[in-house]
Amino acid sequence: MAIPSPKNPILSAQNLCVESVGAKESFPVLTDLNFSLEPGKILGLVGESGAGKSMIGRTISQYLPNGFAVTKGTLAFDGEDLVSMAAERRRSLLGREIAFIPQEPLSGLNPVLTVGQQIKEHLLRIGLAPGENWRERALKEFESVHLPHGAALLEKYPHQLSGGMCQRILIAMAFASRPRLLIADEPTTALDVTIQARIVKLIAEMQKRDGTAVIFITHDLRLASQISDEIMVLYAGRPAERGPAKQLFSAPAHPYTRCLQLANPTITGPRRGLFILPERMPGLRVLKELKGCRFASRCPNAIEACTRTEPPLADIGPNHIAACIRTEKTPDIVPPPLAPGREIASSKIHLNGEKLTKAYTTAWSPFAKRSVFKAVNSVDFALGEGEFVGIVGESGSGKSSLARLVVGLDTPTGGKITLAGRDVTANGNADRAYRREYIQMVFQDPQSALNPRRRIGSIVTQANEASGLHNSTRERMDRAAELLKEIGLPPDAAMRFPSQLSGGQKQRVNIARALCTLPRILVADEIVSGLDVSVQAQLLDLLLKLRDEHGFSMLFISHDLSVVRYLCDRVMVMYRGEVVESGRTETVFADPQHAYTRSLLAAVPPDDVNAEWSPVLAEAGYQVE
């Protein structure tokens, strides 16, 4: 398949270096980047956050963050250097020849302008055919991205639409000018799996139609291997490996690629342990001083020679290069054995829900009839001691509403919740106090869940304030030290502020806070989404380790089915407020009974790169949009 085509590359980088240029010293952000992208091809850029993936997109547009600049090399678009090009010339390319699809579709559109106003502005800028009406053209573009009711859509504001619809609109805008290069920066990270699959397929479809070259930036190696022709794995601003997608994925040559792959849980086949990449990517300051391979500090195969000189990107196959001196050892990296499964004593039920319902009624108004919306509709569930139960479903399926009912942030409008033998449905003051001892919640976004003005030590022992017990400074500092040790943070972290920690560390703190008073049940709402796979693997294993030590049970809400498959004993699939299927995780995922479960599973990119990914089953009635 890798027949070299005689076409000229649409984008080519030669020895491209981007540095953060400070007042005193400068740090390299992208180092010696070489690649070329031919028309009609898709290049997948993969790596952890901080690897420099998005910096490439920003370099192409030359909208670099303040203090960053290209210091060496060239980046040519169709033979013209984008870096040295006059700003006006570059601006005329943007939106016409070079288009971008953003990560956050909802915030990518201006909230105070209608969709019509925004697409009109874009269409008028890129120019319409003589006699063409912008409205007709917009509807045509909407049709090509399979957006129904285009005319009504033009009158809508972004907040009235779903993320998937906004992303389709942005894709329609991006392809309206038939661009020659498209940069899609994590275009599906903020979306549901089912919508992710459709959006990715859509980008591929449009790309084929127009012969557009695409740079597809993602942290998901599995997804990249499905859509891309070629993949470049970046590590700390430098390519670690580059090669044809399928080959790179099925036989990764660089240990980093292999580790990334093994850090991600599988969706099919036997469950395996997760490879835990230790620590973090080196920071800019460390990188500058570093002599040897930048991955050496985390590499399971590193030897003394690796720390002496930076390994060059060497050929290891047709069109396949890797920056490692021991590529032959890469296949030796294997995941650790899976922790032995737990037998759940189902006799000991901690938490029980019967016909649990949460209905919302619209506010009274003299102008409209009140309507009822059931966020959670007659849900039955049970959580045994030490059991991890996953709740999966798309956004709007009622997962988070159910979690709020369980922890007592909301009071159910129907049904019954029993917690360790006590009926807590009424959610009165006594129920709440009782609940606090039993259940704690871990929130999704550690950035906003941790008070930025408090030190970590005081954050993790916050629960002591409410109970009034062990609330002396001494006791709290002691407890904080214990908790930090359990979650694997250094003791001096207690004196730091949240802003001084990385995303993964913050999420650990978030977990530690919930564990402070040793609750019997944790409710975790999407606590690993938005984190790198390496950090995700660390956190998943941390949760399993903590369960072994403390024996708590957990309701684990996630849209990521492979994570649920790895972590949870049982799973509940929710659709529009109802549980449509539940059972042992392995059984449900291996032999799903409900059509909705099947479409959720089909939406996940398969583990086998050669397997057919046909995500859009379009089972009647289970289309969220």
Place this chain on the structure above:
Amino acid sequence: MRMFATIAKLLVKRVLTAIPILLLVSALLFCILRILPVDPAAMSLPPNATVQEVEAMRTEMGLNLPLYQQYGIWLNKLFHGDIGRSIHFRQNVTSLIGSTLPATVELALIAMVVATVFGLAGGLFLFYVRGTRAEAVMDFISILLLSLPEFLWSLFLLLIFGVFFEVLPFTGRLSPGFERPVVTGFLLLDSLITGKLSTFFNALEHMILPCLALGIALSPSLMRVLRSSLLDAYQDDYIQQARLRGLSEKRILIRHGLKNAILPTLSLMGVQFGFLFGGTLLVEIIYSYPGMGNLMVDAIRNADLPIIQGAGLTYCIAVLVISIVVDSLYLILNPKLRVR
């Protein structure tokens, strides 16, 4: 269409909530002023009146009825547009307020226009020079302006343009010799309606200094809010996305940035405008401007209860009207507030 429906809903809702607010304020005004150790009966009689005469007057004025009955009578009269007679001016309060309110409204409106123009221009400029050395200078200037109150501006402007250069008048609303046309009570409007252009320009000249003083004093906070809302808006993805679509910086600023950043600025303007009604007081005194401010000062000095009550109610109604107008504007400019 949906927008108008939403605004109509808002209007109905706000008018309905305004009624209890007005009742409460009127009750407060009535009670507090009745508790004051001032006897309206004694005040409306010459100083040499006898005790019997005062008693007779009290009975005549209904002052020996229970308080709630007095309030009922007062409220009933209020509904018929009768707030009573001024004790000091010996004139109907309604007509006193009717003749001074338009003057203050005119002053406040034009001052607000001045503040908006200076505020928007200054805010855009502050934002435009962000990250440069000029920003530090502008920042310093804007804080300096912020710390100067309107009466200082009044005095500065009066001394510079009125006394030193003698280019602008600084007392009253019209120069002597001009006849005041009365149609609506709004001088600028009336002089235009009656076609007396020279009167119009003379009145305008009189308004320049007080309006400038008020406008300049209000503008720095608008500048700073607009600048920081623009900085916030520019953190959002849609700005970056607009750049990546190749739109010009100017277009991004006006169409995408300003349209979002104007919202917090607008709510500040609403608050300021409400404040202006009480805030014109010092400026009115300095420029001997015959508005509500001057009337209030006289009324307070003479413990003229009916005027204080009337002015208090007027102020309350003005603030309610302004907040309804600002909220409607907000609905027009911010689609997120419209009901889905």
